[in-house]
Amino acid sequence: xxxxxxxxxxxxxxxxxxxxxxxxxxxxxxxxxxxxxxxxxxxxxxxxxxxxxxxxxxxxxxxxxxxxxxxxxxxxxxxxxxxxxxxxxxxxxxxxxxxxxxxxxxxxxxxxxxxxxxxxxxxxxxxxxxxxxxxxxxxxxxxxxxxxxxxxxxxxxxxxxxxxxxxxxxxxxxxxxxxxxxxxxxxxxxxxxxxxxxxxxxxxxxxxxxxxxxxxxxxxxxxxxxxxxxxxxxxxxxxxxxxxxxxxxxxxxxxxxxxxxxxxxxxxxxxxxxxxxxxxxxxxxxxxxxxxxxxxxxxxxxxxxxxxxxxxxxxxxxxxxxxxxxxxxxxxxxxxxxxxxxxxxxxxxxxxxxxxxxxxxxxxxxxxxxxxxxxxxxxxxxxxxxxxxxxxxxxxxxxxxxxxxxxxxxxxxxxxxxxxxxxxxxxxxxxxxxxxxxxxxxxxxxxxxxxxxxxxxxxxxxxxxxxxxxxxxxxxxxxxxxxxxxxxxxxxxxxxxxxxxxxxxxxxxxxxxxxxxxxxxxxxxxxxxxxxxxxxxxxxx
Numbered sequence: 310x311x312x313x314x315x316x317x318x319x320x321x322x323x324x325x326x327x328x329x330x331x332x333x334x335x336x337x338x339x340x341x342x343x344x345x346x347x348x349x350x351x352x353x354x355x356x357x358x359x360x361x362x363x364x365x366x367x368x369x370x371x372x373x374x375x376x377x378x379x380x381x382x383x384x385x386x387x388x389x390x391x392x393x394x395x396x397x398x399x400x401x402x403x404x405x406x407x408x409x410x411x412x413x414x415x416x417x418x419x420x421x422x423x424x425x426x427x428x429x430x431x432x433x434x435x436x437x438x439x440x441x442x443x444x445x446x447x448x449x450x451x452x453x454x455x456x457x458x459x460x461x462x463x464x465x466x467x468x469x470x471x472x473x474x475x476x477x478x479x480x481x482x483x484x485x486x487x488x489x490x491x492x493x494x495x496x497x498x499x500x501x502x503x504x505x506x507x508x509x510x511x512x513x514x515x516x517x518x519x520x521x522x523x524x525x526x527x528x529x530x531x532x533x534x535x536x537x538x539x540x541x542x543x544x545x546x547x548x549x550x551x552x553x554x555x556x557x558x559x560x561x562x563x564x565x566x567x568x569x570x571x572x573x574x575x576x577x578x579x580x581x582x583x584x585x586x587x588x589x590x591x592x593x594x595x596x597x598x599x600x601x602x603x604x605x606x607x608x609x610x611x612x613x614x615x616x617x618x619x620x621x622x623x624x625x626x627x628x629x630x631x632x633x634x635x636x637x638x639x640x641x642x643x644x645x646x647x648x649x650x651x652x653x654x655x656x657x658x659x660x661x662x663x664x665x666x667x668x669x670x671x672x673x674x675x676x677x678x679x680x681x682x683x684x685x686x687x688x689x690x691x692x693x694x695x696x697x698x699x700x701x702x703x704x705x706x707x708x709x710x711x712x713x714x715x716x717x718x719x720x721x722x723x724x725x726x727x728x729x730x731x732x733x734x735x736x737x738x739x740x741x742x743x744x745x746x747x748x749x750x751x752x753x754x755x756x757x758x759x760x761x762x763x764x765x766x767x768x769x770x771x772x773x774x775x776x777x778x779x780x781x782x783x784x785x786x787x788x789x790x791x792x793x794x795x796x797x798x799x800x801x802x803x804x805x806x807x808x809x810x811x812x813x814x815x816x817x818x819x820x821x822x823x824x825x826x827x828x829x830x831x832x833x834x835x836x837x838x839x840x841x842x843x844x845x846x847x848x849x850x
Contacts, residue, residue: 352743378425480717540594649687698771
């Protein structure tokens with residue numbers, strides 16, 4: 310760690326004079342976004358579920374870190390079959406999270422601290438409780454109400470088989486049969502996710518018209534942008550043909566007929582036309598596309614501002630693999646002169662400490678990879694709890710809530726393990742997250758050593774490390790520039806230099822390595838006889 314860092318930290322952050330002087334335009338081009346999974350961040354009303362009031366009380370933690378913006382997972386009205394991604398009313402806040410008043414108070418409080426606020430929107434599907442879908446259930450086949458979704462006659466005798474062979478991302482068939490108003494089995498409706506999440510038909514003009522109302526509703530209330538869920542979805546192929554290959558749960562390929570259809574780009578151009586009416590607003594697309602050229606299509610100048618890049622979340626702690634993931638990501642963004650993005654974890658892909666081996670080894674590697682990520686040009690996304698070095702939690706079967714668990718026939722445990730609530734203080738659950746011990750997912754007692762309170766008091770903690778790294782990234786001119794240059798490195802290491810002059814070194818091998826010339830700015834672990842030890846990283850200027 311660098312010397313005398315605490316004396317330098319207080320006047321910095323996203324709103325500090327030095328950060329503002331360095332900040333390029335637009336604001337999001339090198340922003341650090343902090344992802345808040347609201348159910349798991351902080352609970353203000355004692356029901357064991359996090360809410361917006363809780364988030365508002367913890368904004369000082371985000372200011373302490375020095376993040377530029379937050380991305381809030383869904384908080385709109387929902388039956389919570391998929392924890393908010395099944396939206397029944399996209400233009401109101403669910404009472405579970407405190408209602409609209411709590412959101413407006415949070416927005417004002419965040420802006421007072423210079424923190425931007427982006428929220429999730431879910432254009433691919435609605436909740437089955439949405440008024441549109443409820444109207445479709447009592448309407449006739451072929452009606453206008455059903456045309457807003459994908460209602461189709463079944464195949465086989467009496468239409469008893471699904472219209473095609475598509476599988477749900479969560480497991481099981483992507484079709485559910487309805488009972489018609491006359492009481493007889495009838496048509497089937499498409500849901501690429503849970504049965505409570507019927508897919509919208511974006512060929513129907515009502516769908517975009519309503520989505521535009523949603524975008525403008527939130528933008529006019531002051532939100533700074535949107536994370537667009539399943540941004541490579543929405544468009545479906547004509548005729549809904551069978552898939553050639555068997556789909557995997559929570560996975561799909563670029564040629565999967567359910568996703569990444571060419572027509573989706575027209576939808577994004579229409580969305581961008583709305584966003585452009587609000588200067589400074591940003592769209593971030595969840596784009597699960599592997600091919601560089603096809604991924605880059607989503608970040609063309611008239612489509613998304615940013616596209617999520619998941620390559621590092623699927624890369625082992627291996628120098629060659631990390632090098633390739635970084636270079637491929639840069640190459641993909643460069644195809645459209647777009648801003649690259651980086652993330653190591655989120656609510657869908659799990660926590661990097663566990664992926665990198667768990668325990669002390671996983672934590673050490675996670676620290677090193679955080680430095681690699683923060684040294685790269687572009688926007689960065691940090692998942693709540695990542696700054697504490699939280700691992701995934703091996704939860705007991707009886708508490709699992711992810712729809713994947715049930716729909717896979719209990720063969721896939723789902724994503725609950727990376728969604729366990731944040732530990733804030735104290736020496737026993739619920740660790741200041743709530744006044745209720747029965748939190749929506751149980752918290753492990755061993756997290757007593759990982760609380761925010763504990764780590765703020767420990768100079769070598771993951772939290773202090775993260776704060777120092779974010780401070781340096783926002784305040785030092787060596788982090789300027791949009792390009793990197795790869796430097797010669799041993800086979801189990803990688804080195805690159807940012808345009809502003811920063812050198813980043815990662816040692817993914819088993820032996821210490823010599824550092825290149827320069828002044829050490831920060832290291833994820835103490836040097837050994839002047840060399841960088843295994844599973845660690847360093848910044849030099």
